[in-house]
Amino acid sequence: YSRSSLPLRSSSDLNPATKEEYDLIVVGGGPVGVEAALVAANKFDKRVCLVDAPKYSGAIQAAGRDLSLGGPTGLFSKALRDTSKRIDVEMLRGIGLREDSVWNEIVNECLRLATANADDKVRQLRYAGVEIVEGFAKFNNNSCDNSSSHVSLNVKLEKEEGASLEKTLQSKKILLATGSKPFRPDNIPFDGRRIFDSDSINSISYLPRSIAITGSGIIAIEYAKIFRNLGAEVHLIIRDKVPRNALMKCGLDKDVAATLVADLVRSGIHIQRGAQVKSFEVPKSLNVPMKVVLEAKGGGQRPLGCLTEIKCDCYIAAVGRVANTERLCLDAIGVDVDDYGCINCKSSMQTSNSLVYAAGDVLGRPFLASTGIAQGVAAVEFIYSAKESSQSCDVDDIKCKESSLSTTGANFDPKSLALNPSAFPVGIWSSPEASFFGLSTQQAKEYGIDAGEGIALYSECLRGVVFSPNGLLKLVFDRADKHIIGVHIVGDDACELIHYGMELVRSSSTLQEVTTQVYTAVTFHELYKIAALAGMDEAAARKRRAAAGKALSRMNRRKAAERQ
Numbered sequence: 001y002s003r004s005s006l007p008l009r010s011s012s013d014l015n016p017a018t019k020e021e022y023d024l025i026v027v028g029g030g031p032v033g034v035e036a037a038l039v040a041a042n043k044f045d046k047r048v049c050l051v052d053a054p055k056y057s058g059a060i061q062a063a064g065r066d067l068s069l070g071g072p073t074g075l076f077s078k079a080l081r082d083t084s085k086r087i088d089v090e091m092l093r094g095i096g097l098r099e100d101s102v103w104n105e106i107v108n109e110c111l112r113l114a115t116a117n118a119d120d121k122v123r124q125l126r127y128a129g130v131e132i133v134e135g136f137a138k139f140n141n142n143s144c145d146n147s148s149s150h151v152s153l154n155v156k157l158e159k160e161e162g163a164s165l166e167k168t169l170q171s172k173k174i175l176l177a178t179g180s181k182p183f184r185p186d187n188i189p190f191d192g193r194r195i196f197d198s199d200s201i202n203s204i205s206y207l208p209r210s211i212a213i214t215g216s217g218i219i220a221i222e223y224a225k226i227f228r229n230l231g232a233e234v235h236l237i238i239r240d241k242v243p244r245n246a247l248m249k250c251g252l253d254k255d256v257a258a259t260l261v262a263d264l265v266r267s268g269i270h271i272q273r274g275a276q277v278k279s280f281e282v283p284k285s286l287n288v289p290m291k292v293v294l295e296a297k298g299g300g301q302r303p304l305g306c307l308t309e310i311k312c313d314c315y316i317a318a319v320g321r322v323a324n325t326e327r328l329c330l331d332a333i334g335v336d337v338d339d340y341g342c343i344n345c346k347s348s349m350q351t352s353n354s355l356v357y358a359a360g361d362v363l364g365r366p367f368l369a370s371t372g373i374a375q376g377v378a379a380v381e382f383i384y385s386a387k388e389s390s391q392s393c394d395v396d397d398i399k400c401k402e403s404s405l406s407t408t409g410a411n412f413d414p415k416s417l418a419l420n421p422s423a424f425p426v427g428i429w430s431s432p433e434a435s436f437f438g439l440s441t442q443q444a445k446e447y448g449i450d451a452g453e454g455i456a457l458y459s460e461c462l463r464g465v466v467f468s469p470n471g472l473l474k475l476v477f478d479r480a481d482k483h484i485i486g487v488h489i490v491g492d493d494a495c496e497l498i499h500y501g502m503e504l505v506r507s508s509s510t511l512q513e514v515t516t517q518v519y520t521a522v523t524f525h526e527l528y529k530i531a532a533l534a535g536m537d538e539a540a541a542r543k544r545r546a547a548a549g550k551a552l553s554r555m556n557r558r559k560a561a562e563r564q
Contacts, residue, residue, distance in 0.1 A: 021170045027137045028177035031369045032360035034070035037378035041128035044384040053136045057487050067114040070121030076202040077222050079110040084229040091319035103207035139332045151355045178324040180361035188317050194282050194290050198318040208232050210314035214291045216246030218428045224269050225431040234269045235310050239297045241274040253440045253488035256432045271540035323362045347377035364414045372426050418463045425502050427495035435498035438486035438505040441476050450479045454535025455525040458491045459552045468492040469552050473527040482510045511535045
């Protein structure tokens with residue numbers, strides 16, 4: 001057969017009485033599953049079925065459609081972030097719009113962005129001949145045996161009329177890409193009305209004027225800035241007494257972390273340090289504020305003068321994620337998981353069942369869409385071409401840059417990724433953005449590298465001075481040969497800028513080489529040259545940064561006074 005001959009079907013077209021057979025079934029309609037399905041169909045001309053379970057995923061839905069198809073877990077937060085930068089809530093309130101009208105305007109804009117993404121993914125899948133089945137998939141004791149060359153999968157089909165139908169699908173290979181879900185502490189009474197996790201907040205039906213958020217990681221920081229930009233009073237509750245330290249645990253450089261914390265404070269977000277939630281008081285009416293009672297980290301009274309109670313409209317717990325595996329019945333097919341429910345796999349993404357592969361958040365950290373997609377593509381490549389990556393340097397050497405996600409085969413499993421700081425870039429979609437790739441100065445010293453730093457403030461380049469002065473770019477380099485071994489950025493467009501830095505690290509570029517490049521005028525890329533020059537003359541650079549920093553502080557104080 002060829003792709004052009006494959007029917008373009010959905011779950012409504014399937015006959016429950018027949019057993020459908022495929023080359024590959026991908027379980028999970030997120031970015032990992034969609035990309036893997038497209039590669040298998042387009043590149044290897046395989047018959048592929050994509051099983052998507054929108055009703056179970058906490059995803060974005062409208063009019064019965066799964067608008068998160070092919071989108072990352074943070075699709076709603078990214079859409080909300082973009083909307084919060086373009087819609088002036090205070091202006092809408094000022095002209096007399098009702099609160100529900102303001103929120104509807106915001107939600108509709110988010111749905112528009114999500115719909116555009118879903119429409120594009122459906123178009124690509126249909127063009128590739130991938131069959132989309134909407135339903136909840138699970139295995140049973142009859143799914144396969146040791147001598148089997150196929151795996152069967154039971155799918156409870158999702159029907160609009162509410163009817164429950166089950167269908168058996170059979171495939172030569174299975175790729176599990178069911179993603180992750182928020183960790184829900186037992187002591188938090190989640191209700192989807194006033195108390196949310198980082199996924200269920202997608203369904204909030206009103207614009208809060210005040211919100212409390214527990215968490216010190218990437219997701220918590222993103223939502224704190226989003227709701228602050230939407231005009232809400234925001235309390236960020238963290239267990240660590242030093243907010244910068246909490247962010248450094250996520251992998252951020254100390255100066256990047258400090259800049260993010262300073263921005264949170266400057267934007268008016270209240271950080272409750274060394275605190276945790278003790279209890280909740282939730283009234284029935286949405287018009288009455290709820291109470292979040294705080295205690296010290298580990299229990300007991302907070303220090304004198306610290307807030308012990310927060311009155312707010314709603315609360316978000318953003319305290320980590322866990323793999324979506326518990327309802328798949330993986331033990332029925334002999335797929336091993338760890339103590340946290342994450343699937344164990346080999347470097348080829350193959351599980352303990354030779355017919356089943358896995359990719360993305362279902363494997364555990366780093367819980368990033370980018371690495372998950374790379375794992376999904378790697379799994380498909382390995383299934384149908386069985387090529388291992390070749391290395392011309394020792395992958396155990398921290399300076400080896402070739403064991404990356406751009407090469408099919410080795411070092412894709414979570415353990416290998418965690419040990420390789422040059423495997424992938426990390427982007428944080430806060431406001432301002434933050435990103436990093438490679439080693440931090442501290443990490444370099446732990447590896448025995450005498451590392452130096454070249455720092456450029458955003459206010460040292462023309463575009464930064466005019467448009468966005470708050471931020472910095474740091475180049476970490478080996479003093480022995482001046483090779484760049486890490487890049488860390490916080491500021492506007494950081495998540496875009498990092499990819500040039502990634503290439504500098506992977507190509508072992510030197511500071512001198514960066515200073516000789518010509519960069520387009522009035523762009524943030526000029527920061528790379530400024531940082532490289534700073535690394536070559538650190539004493540003079542410190543004086544320049546001090547002068548630029550004083551000027552920036554005066555400007556920030558003037559802007560703050562004007563707002564008052």
